[in-house]
Amino acid sequence: MTDQTAKAAPADIPRAKVDFLPLLLPVVLAIGALLLIGSPTTWLTLTLSALAMGMMIFVIASGMTLVFGLMDVINFGHGAFIAIGAYLAMTVLAPLSGWMSTDSLAMNLSALALAAVVATLGTGALGMLFERVIIRPVYGQHLKQILITMGGLIVAEQALHAVFGGDQKAMPLPTGLRGAIVMGDIALEKYRLLVVIVGLVVFVGMQMVLNRTRIGLLIRAGVENSEMVEALGYRIRRLFIGVFVVGSGLAGLGGTLWALYRETLTAGIANDVMVLVFIVVIIGGLGSVGGCFLGAVLVALLANYSAFLVPKFALVSTVLLMVLVLLWRPQGLYPVAKR
Amino acid sequence: MLRALLSDDLPRNRFLSAVLLLILFGLATAPFLVSGASAINTAAKILIFILLVASYDILLGYTGIVSFAHTMFFGIGGYGVGLAMHFMGPTWGAAGLGAALALVFGVTLAALIGLLSLRVKAIFFAMITLAVATVFAVLVSQLSDYTGGEDGRSFRVPEVLRPTYKVLAEPLFGTPVTGRIVAYYLVFVAVLALFLATLRMVNSPFGRVLQAIRENEYRAEALGYRVVKYRTIATCLSAGLAVLAGALYALWLRYTGPDTTLSFNIMLNILLMVVIGGMGTLYGAVIGGTLFILAENYLQKLLGVAATQVEGIPLIGHILHPDRWLLILGVLFVLSVYFFPTGIVGKLRQSAKA
Amino acid sequence: ADLKICLIAGKTGALEAYAKQTEVGFMMGLEYLTQGKNELLGRKIQVLVKDDQLKPDRGKALLEECYADDGAEIAVGSTGSPVALAMLPVAEEAKKILIVEPAVADSITGEKWNRYIFRTGRSSYQDALAAAAAIPADVEVSIGMMGLDTAFGRDGVKAFAEALASMRPKAKIVAEEYAAGNTADFTPFAERLFGALKDKPGKRIINFIWAGPHPMAKFVDMKPERFDIMLAPGGNILPVMNAWKQFAGAEGGTYYYYSFPKNKMNDWLRAEYQKRHNAPPDFFVAGGFSAAAAVVAGVTKAGGTDAEKLIAAMEGMAFETPKGDMIFRAVDHQAQQDMFHWRIKKDAKDNDLLELVATIPAATMPLPFRNKR
C-alpha cells in the first residue's frame, strides 16, 4: 500500500481485519489427535508426513485454485496437466539415470530440477493451447467448462496412452532422496523434505504476485466483468491466458512431484488426487491461495489422523470435512469472491 | 390430441420433428427392425437413458441446479429392484416392492438434501451433492455383504421376462419372440409414459416457475414463490424419475452394480447427453441420449472399419485405432460444445427462427 | 463354417495393459497349438475380440451379442471380476461355454458359478495359497496384512487367513489394514502395522493384497527393518515388479514369472514373445495362452463345440499350458495349477528380477470347493 492511499483512508473506517479463526483449525485438529493417539512419536510421524503431503497437495491444487477462483473456470482437465507434467519429467529423467543413481545429492537434485523445469514450462505451453482451443468458448459457463475440459482430459489421457503406451512406468527417486531420516522412533522420508521446500516457495511466490501487484486485482475484476476491464484499457485476454499458463505449469510441477512420490506413473495418475484437489480448493474458498494452502494441510492432517485412528472412516473423512466447513462457512474458509 | 399428449410443447422445427419421429419409430420397432442381441440391448439402453437424462434436465435445464448426485438415485432404483429380487426371489412382488421402497427412499433423500442444502450457492450445492454421492458409493462398496460390493449383483427376473421364455412358438419377422422382447416393450411403454408425463410437468405452471427460478431466484422470491420449496420439489421429482429409470435398467440388465449405475463416468455421460441434446428442452434428452449411446456402442466398430482403411498410415492409423475410441469421443465432446452451444435442439430451433 | 470364438476384455479403461496381454497371449496360444494353421477339427478359427470397457452391463450385452448375433460357440473373458460375474448368467441362458480368464473373484467358480463356466485364470484363493506357501513353514511368524479396501482385498485377506491355517499353522495374522486404492499417504497404515507387529514374536512380515499402483516402495521408505519387519508384496505384472529392484530378498508367491516354468510351450512363448515384443511375456500373456490351450484341448477332446459334449470333455481334463499342466476340476471347473514362490535377486535388473525359491505343485494346494452343484 502506498502512502498516498493511506492518507486517503479516513481513520474512522475500520481496516479489513485478517481472519485468524480458520488458522486455528489445524492446530485444534493436531492437539485433538495427540490426545487420541497417545504415542507422541507416532503422532509426530503422522503430523510431519501429513504436513509434507499437504504441501504436495497444495502444489498440485494451487494451479487449479488460481484458474478456478480467479478466472472462474472449473478445469476438470487439470488432471491432464498433472499427468503430462509427470510424463515430461519422466522423459527428461530417463536419459539422466546416471545423474539420478550417483551418490552425489547435487547431481540428483539438478536432474530433478531440470525435469521439473521442463515439466512446468511444457505444461505451461500446453496450457496456452488448451486455453485457446478448449476454454475460450466457455468463459462464464460452469457447466460447459466441466464438460469441455472433461473432453480435453479424455483426449489428453488417450493421447498419453497412444504416445507412451498403456502400461505402468517406473519413476524411481534418485539415490540421495531415497529412504527416510530416522530420529529415534520417528521416520520421515527424505523426499518429503524436498516437497516441503518446493511447496513453501510456490506458496510465497504466489502470495507475493497476487497481493503485491495489480495482477491479482485485474484478474478478480476481469472475472466479474471482463468488458469493463477492457474499457479501462487492459487486455484481459492476455492476462487470462497468462493465468491459465501459470496454472497449468503449476499442475505440471505438481505432477512431477506426485509421480516421484508415487515412483510409478500411468496416464491416469492424477485421478487419485483429483478428488482431494477439488476438496482442498473448495475448502480453501475458491481462488484463495492462502485458503488452498490451509485446506491442503487440513485435509492431509485429517486423512492421516483418521486413517490411523479409525481406518474405516478415512475414506469419507475428507468429504465430511468439506461438508462441515461449508456448513460453517458456505463460501469456504477464505472466500475471495461473492459468487 | 397430439398437442395434449405433448403438452403444447411441440418440437417447433420440421427437421427436429422428423428426427424425433424416426427415433420413436426406431425404438418402437427395434427388436424386429434389426434382429439380434446387440440392437435390442442398445435400444433398451437408449430408452433408459432418455428417461434418465430427461429427469436430469428437470434439474439442470429447467431449474438451473447442478447436481452430481443424480447417478445415486439411478443406483438406488437399480439396487432397490436388484436386491429385492436377489433376496426375495424373481417375483413381480419383489420387483414392485423393491421399486417402491427405492422410490420412497430416493425421494426422501432428495428432499433432505434439497431442504438442507438448496440454500447455498450453486457451485457449492454441486460439490455437496458430489460429496453425498461419493459417500453413498463408498457405503455401497463397503456393505458388500448386501450389495455385492464392486462385483454387484446378478439376479433372476420373473419368468415372462427371461430370454428362455417363448411367447410365440414361431419367430415374428425373423425374430424369436422371447421374454426379452416382453421386457423390452415393458421398458418402452414405461419410458414413453414417464417421458410424456415429464413433458407435461415441465410445461405446467409449476414448470414455468422453475424456469423463473433458474433465471433469477431473487426476483422469483420477491414475486412470492418460495424458491426452496420449488427447488426441493423439482429435486424430488427428478430423483423419483431417476429411481424409476434405475429400476427399469436393473430389470432389463438383470444385474445391478456400482459401475453400471453409480460411477462418476455415468454422471458425466448424463451431463454430456443433456448438453449435446440441448438443455431446458426434453427433446434434447431424446436426441442427446440416442446419439451418445449410439456413439458409445458403435463408434468402436466404426473405427474398426476405418482403421482397416487407413492401416499403415503412421499417425492416422494410430489415432483411428479402435482402442482409441475414447480419444475420438473426447474430440467429439469438445466439438459438440463448440458447435452446439445451445445443444442440437437449440441449434435447430434457432435456425428455424432465423 | 468358421469356428468362432469371442474374446471379451477390458481393452480400454484402467486395466488396458492387462487386456492387451490377454489378447496377445490368446492369439499366440492358438497359433502355437494349431501349428500356425489356425484350424481346429478342420474348421478355420475366427476370434472376435470385443472391448467391454470394464463395464459389467456392456460385458453382458457383448456376450449376448457373441452368442446370439455372431454365432460364437465359445467365449473367453474377461479382465475385470465385476464384468466376468455379470457375464456368468448369460452363458447359462445361452447354454454355451464361457472360459473365464483372467478375472480372479473366488465366487466365479464359487457361489456364482454355473455349469457352463470354466476358469483357466487363478482364483484369489489360489493366489492366497501361493502367498501362504511363501511364508516360512517351521518358525513362528506374525503377519500384518495390507489389503486393498475392496471385495478383492477383503476376500484375499480372508482366503490368505484360511490358506495359512491349512498350510502354515505356525503363522498368525495379527493385524489387518485396508486402504482405498486412491490413498495418498500410507504413513498411518504403516504406523499401525509397525505398531501391531513390533513386539510380536517370531518373524514379522507385512503381506500385501493389492492391485493397481503398489504401496510397497512407500513402506520400504518407512524403514520397516527398524522393527525387523519383512515385506511380502505379492506377485504382480512386470512393470510393477521392476520398480522393486532395490528390495532384494523380499519374497512372495505368484502365478507366473516367465523364467520359472520349464516346458516346451513356455520356451516357445518366451522366445517368440521376446522376438515380437522385445520383452519377456508377462502374467496375463501366459493367462491368455492358457485359455487358448483350454479351448483347443477341450474342442479336440469333445470332437466339436456342442456345450454338453464340451462340459463332459472338459470336466477333469488335463491340458498343457506355458505354466505347466492344468486340470479343470470336475466339481467347480477351476483350473488347478502350479504356483511359484519367488525371491527378489541380489542385483536385480529390469526384467531379470526374481529367482525361483520353489514351485508350489498344484496337488499340494488345499483349494476348497465353494460352488453349489
Added chain:
Amino acid sequence: MSHPVLESRDLTIRFGGHTAVNAVSTSFHAGTLTAIVGPNGAGKTTYFNLLSGQLTASAGQVLLDGEDVTRLGPADRARRGIGRAFQITNLFPQLTAHENVRLAIQARDPAAANLWQRWTKHRAWIERAEWVLEEVNLQHQRDTVAASLSHGDKRKLEVAIMMALEPHVFMFDEPTAGMSVDEVPVILELIQKLKRAGDKTILLVEHKMDVVRSLADRIIVLHHGQLLADGDPATVIASPIVQEAYLGRAPEKETAHG
C-alpha cells in the same frame, strides 16, 4: 384514523459496524402515497429491503396489516400483498417481456404450483400480461427477451412486473431513473391511477423532486439511516435541515426552477 397497513417499529439493521437503518418508526396508510427521500446511501433502499423482506432486521419490527411479519421471508410477504420494484433492475433476463409479466400474474394464482395442467390453458394470464404491458407502454417489446431491452424499457418492465402482482402495498424504488422524458409521464400516470383507486398503500423512493412534489401526499426524509423529517410535502421540502442535508442549496433556487 384507519389502521396502518404497514408499520415499522424501531426498525434497525447493521452491517458490521455500519448502521444502515437506525430505529425507524413510522407507519403507512391505505390511500396515501409516501415519498421517501434522502441523500445517496441514506438507507432508503435498505429500508425497502427490510419492509419487503429482502433483508432481515437486526432489531425492531415490521407489521403488515397489524401482523408481525419481521421474520417472514420475501416470498411470504409478497403473498400477503407487498409488491416491489427494484432500484437495480431485477428481471428474468432470458425470458421475454411477456413471460416476465406473466410469471408475476401467475404468482397470485393458486394454480401457480400445479404440476399437471398445461400452462397454455391459462388464457387469462396471457391476456392480462398483454394488458399490463400496454399499461406501461411496452406492448411493442412483448416478445423481446428482457436482456435485450434498452435500459429505460427494462425500468418499465420492472414496474410492469410489480403492477401485475396486484399487491396492495406498492413500493417503487426510483421508478423513473433512466427513463426518457417522454416516458416519465406514462409511469406518473400509472402511479396517479393507483392513487385514485384510494385503497392502495404506495411508497416511492425518488430523487427527482418535481416528481415527488407532483405525487406525494407525505414525505419522509432519511439521513444516515435515521428518520429526519416526516410531514406534508411543502413543509418538509421547505424545512432547512432537508434543504441542507439533501438538496444542498437554498430553497428559493429550487422552487424558482419548478
Added chain:
Amino acid sequence: MANPLLRMEGVHTHIGQYHILQGVDLTVPDGGITMLLGRNGAGKTTTLRTIMGLWKPSQGTVTFDGTPIGGKDTPSIAQAGIAYVPETMAVFHDLTVEENLKLAARAGPMDTARLDWIFGVFPALKRFWHSPAGVLSGGQKQMVAIARAIIEPRRLLLIDEPTKGLAPAIIEGMIGAFQDLKRQNTSILLVEQNFRFAAALGDTVAVVDDGRVVHAGTMADLVADTGLQERLLGLSLDAHQ
C-alpha cells in the same frame, strides 16, 4: 468551434441479427461537452458502446483525434484516451472502492490532488474507501463508476446517464466537476435524460431516434426553441414541470 475530437460517419451497428444503429453521424468537438439525447431504446447506449469498441460497427467510420478507431479492440480504444461510464455502472463488486479506482489509474499510483478533488464531489467515496463496492447504495455505485472514469485525465469521456439515482445535491456537485474537466481540456459525450442537467452543461447536442441522429446543433439553440424540444424529445411543460 474547434476541430472535432471524435467523428462518426454513417455508422451502422448490428447486435446479433438486430440492426440497431442505422447510420449515425455524430461529432464531438474538442474541449466541449456534447449531450446525446433521445427516448428509451433510441440507440444512445449502443452509440457509446460502438465508440468504445464493445459492439463492432458493421459499416461506417469512427475517427478519434484523426485516427480511425472503428473495429479496433476495446483496450486500444481506451488507451487512446477514452474513458467510459456504462449505464449499468459496472463497478467491480468484489473489489473495494479503493481497488476499483486503483485499477482505473493505469499510469500508476493515484494522484493525491485529483483524489481529493473527487472526494470533494463525491464525499461518500471517502467513507466507503475500504468497503467492497458491492455493498454500496445505488447512487454510491454510480459515484464509483464516474470516479473511475475521471481518476486520470483522459481526452474524451463517454458517460451514460450519470445523474440517474443521484440526489440533487450530488448532481449539482457533478455539474461543477464536469465543468472543471472541461477546463482541463477533457471533452465529454454525455447521454442524459435529465434535460435541466443537460441544458446546464451541454455546449452542443445531438438527438438520437431509431438508430439515427435526427438533430444536431448547439445546446443554446435547443433550449431557446421549445417547439423543437417538443418535437424531438416529446418534452411538454407539464411533463417537465
